[in-house]
Amino acid sequence: MRAGRRIGRDSASTRQAILEATEQLMREEGYAAVSSRRVADRAGLKSQLVHYHFGTMDELFLAVYRRAEEDYLAQLLQALTAPQPISRLWKFSREADTGLVAEFIALAIHRKAVRDEIARSNDRVRAIQSAVLSKALTQAGISAEDLPAEVLAFLIAALSRTLVTETALGASAGHSALLAFVERRLLELEGGPRS
Amino acid sequence: MRAGRRIGRDSASTRQAILEATEQLMREEGYAAVSSRRVADRAGLKSQLVHYHFGTMDELFLAVYRRAEEDYLAQLLQALTAPQPISRLWKFSREADTGLVAEFIALAIHRKAVRDEIARSNDRVRAIQSAVLSKALTQAGISAEDLPAEVLAFLIAALSRTLVTETALGASAGHSALLAFVERRLLELEGGPRS
DNA sequence: GTCTATAGGCCGATAGAC
């Protein structure tokens, strides 16, 4: 059906430029710094074009989110299908749960129009992770009573997000100790190179 | 020295009203919804009074933070000096790490003027918790190699904050399982009523 | 300490020409 995807064929590059400028602004200055005027300036366009292509700012934010989510899911699936998926997920989450994720969560909490979609996305990602972790834990000889997969998935998300947030804040109390602690537990779970 | 604290004696109630209105707005709609006009409206005042009493909005935010931090620290010390301080800290954190804390962290990440103070406050609280948890862990027969106190303090902060954030978002994947998991671990650490 | 008045600026969004 790729051939049928012709809507806005000429505007593709403009749309891309707007999406890219918006994502950059969110990363650098947070969602509150995003305005149609600032986005347009950064993309070398007029602000009215932002509204022409995306309507409201909420729809623009959602378009940026959907684009970022695609990449995120593709990389997540790659990490989860590799050997030692638990360690891979920990590594992936520490790299992928960046300030952008934090901005979207903060945005979603205060904007009805984007909240539902981001909340569902959050739970959906967690479910995918839990399904894969469940098999990995069984293989590692860990029962669901000792460590449910959904608990492990929550732990990984909570720790990586908090590390990112506090680092952005300039706070680092306990970070290195936590990293050492987690690495050690992961080694116990999945061991070193396959024996 | 209480008698010497006379500066702004007549303005005390106005200042309090402004602080209270600001905190309310932050809780209900987030820091981005706070403006001198909206704060003043809620307090039944003119917006210029906000600037007269606090100068810039950043100083207003810091004043609200310092007031909230006082309460927070008082309650934290109470929790940490009770029997079974680990369970108490978990309970306290789940109650005290509210949306207000999340708003201040988000605010601090994007406002230079408040970042340093909130980052230092965050690390200072973590250090207090670690010191007390260290003794509690030793008493429970847990060595620092098995579970360093600063790691436990980080875990408690990360989990309670993530629970609060995701709940505000409307996401709940793994929440109940996580709560059950943590409660069980806490029972193992500190047991039931003192034997 | 509180008021009125105001400067100077950024915002979302739309209308209509081309």
Place this chain on the structure above:
DNA sequence: GTCTATCGGCCTATAGAC
């Protein structure tokens, strides 16, 4: 699809009267 023009609104902050 992109432009110019513009409406109506909210913002921080200051000056000066009382």
